[in-house]
Each structure stands twice: as structure tokens, then as C-alpha cells.
Amino acid sequence: MSKNVFYTGAAPNQQAIPAVEYLMSKDGGGAKRFVLLGTDYVYPRTTNKILRAFLKSKGVADADIMEEYTPFGHSDYQTIIAKVKKFSGEGKKTAVISTINGDSNVPFYKELGNAGLKAKDVPVVAFSVGEEELRGVDTKPLVGHLAAWNYFMSVKNPTNTEFTKKWGGYAKTKNIAGHKDKPLTNDPMEATYIGVHMWAQAVEKAKSTDTDKVIAAMAGQTFKAPSGFTATMDMKNHHLHKPVFIGEVKADGQFNVVWKTPGPVKAKPWSPFIEGNDKKKDEPDGKSKM
Numbered sequence: 001m002s003k004n005v006f007y008t009g010a011a012p013n014q015q016a017i018p019a020v021e022y023l024m025s026k027d028g029g030g031a032k033r034f035v036l037l038g039t040d041y042v043y044p045r046t047t048n049k050i051l052r053a054f055l056k057s058k059g060v061a062d063a064d065i066m067e068e069y070t071p072f073g074h075s076d077y078q079t080i081i082a083k084v085k086k087f088s089g090e091g092k093k094t095a096v097i098s099t100i101n102g103d104s105n106v107p108f109y110k111e112l113g114n115a116g117l118k119a120k121d122v123p124v125v126a127f128s129v130g131e132e133e134l135r136g137v138d139t140k141p142l143v144g145h146l147a148a149w150n151y152f153m154s155v156k157n158p159t160n161t162e163f164t165k166k167w168g169g170y171a172k173t174k175n176i177a178g179h180k181d182k183p184l185t186n187d188p189m190e191a192t193y194i195g196v197h198m199w200a201q202a203v204e205k206a207k208s209t210d211t212d213k214v215i216a217a218m219a220g221q222t223f224k225a226p227s228g229f230t231a232t233m234d235m236k237n238h239h240l241h242k243p244v245f246i247g248e249v250k251a252d253g254q255f256n257v258v259w260k261t262p263g264p265v266k267a268k269p270w271s272p273f274i275e276g277n278d279k280k281k282d283e284p285d286g287k288s289k290m
Helices: 016-024 042-057 078-088 102-114 158-174 187-206 211-218
Strands: 033-039 065-070 094-099 124-126 146-149 222-224 230-233 245-249 255-260
Touching: 016 042, 016 094, 016 124, 016 146, 016 245, 033 042, 033 078, 033 102, 042 065, 042 094, 065 078, 078 094, 078 102, 102 124, 158 187, 187 211, 187 222, 187 230
Parallel strands: 033 065, 033 094, 094 124, 124 146
Antiparallel strands: 146 245, 222 230, 245 255
């Protein structure tokens, strides 16, 4: 957390934790074993540290958690998928939580298909696969697998209709590569859109672009988001209160929302599942308060 930064993306409790809770639920298939599979850098390792602690709090044994990392650009998933297949075949319903980033997702899902691991048998929920990542990809191996985000292009509401229409018009006018004929919106775009509008509202409220005045004016800002919910900027921890959606990949590269929170979720920058974090307060001063 920083006094000078406002966070419009998801904290783990606004994406990772609800996704795993869904996988453990009856609607999500009642998973008992989990594969934590990620690209080898700070985001997947930190997320999986939190998820491992969360799973432990739910009574999941270490023996029922498999954790694997691959470098950026990794393309040979045959060995790892074979391990996943063996792990999932040991008698308990298994799910994969994927924090794989970038181009590696294509060979990963392709190898899942090659190994015959279907979504109904071993569902994969991804935190970095959205509409843009599915552009131009053969979606057959991905259909039925899941993604957790705070927004999907497919959500139905008037604000999103306006948002997608405006982006389509802009992309066509500017001849933006890949978007002129098939304009897509996604979660990071929505988050940025909210952030820019909130900044503009804060400048108008402060009647100044002075940093400290704008910071003060940002606290508690609200914005009617394309998600269909009103996003609120937390006055203390500078994170947005955001809804959580879980979507199922469709053949056309869009998502069918299968679950969502009833309303926006307040971000917890300090995960309560990590020992000691329950004593930390959400104060944006660059330090943890004990």
C-alpha cells in the first residue's frame, strides 16, 4: 500500500479466494485436491502462498496440494500435465488454479486437451486469461474451463453496453491492431477506465491537480462501472471495492457468468490467512501498522 497509489485491480480476496471457494462448493464441483500452477514470479508465488494457507484453514492436507512453477514463455507442458493427470486420478475431485501468464497459456490448454483432461473432470480456473488472451486462439480445449475476474465483456447491463459500444467506435476510428473488426473489452480495461474517471472526478472535486489535494479528494469516490455495480475507492487502503465474477469459457472466446458475488467486495491488502496479517491495519502510508 502506498499513500500515492490507488489500486484498481483485484486483491487476492477479490479474485483468488472466491474462485477457490467456488471450486470447493457443490456448484463448482466440490474439489478436494488442488493443483497450484503458475509462472515463476512474484504474483503467482504470493497468490499461491495465500491460497495454500486458505486451503489449510479449510482442512485441506498438504498431500492434497500440488504446486508447480514454469518460466515465462514455457511451452512444453507434457510432463506437468502428466503429473496433474496422475494427481487427479488418485480418488479425489481435483481442480487446477492457474496463475500462468502470457503465451504459455496456449500450449498449457492444448496439452490439457491432448491428455484428455476435460473441464468437467479437472476444471481449471485462471486469473490471467480473459477475452484478449483468447483472441485468435483455438478455444476448443478451453471450453468449460473457468476464469475469475471483476468484469467480463459479456455481462448484461446498460453501462456495459455503452462502454463496449464506445470502445468499438474508438478502436475502429483509430484502426487499433486486432480491434478494428473485433473490438474486445476485458477486466484490466474496465479497471483502468474506472481509475481514469475517478481521478478526473477527484480533480474536479479538489479544483486542482495538486497531488495531495487529489489524494484527499479520491477517498470515497464512486463510479458506476461497466460491471453493473458501483465501484467505490476505499478511504483507507486505496483499493476499489469490486464485484467478483466467475465465467465459463465459450467457443466464441467470450465467457458465460456462472457465479457472482451479490455486491462489491472490500479489498483486504493483508490476507488474514497468513500468520500475523490479522494484526495489520489498512493504512496507506507505505508501512504495515501493528
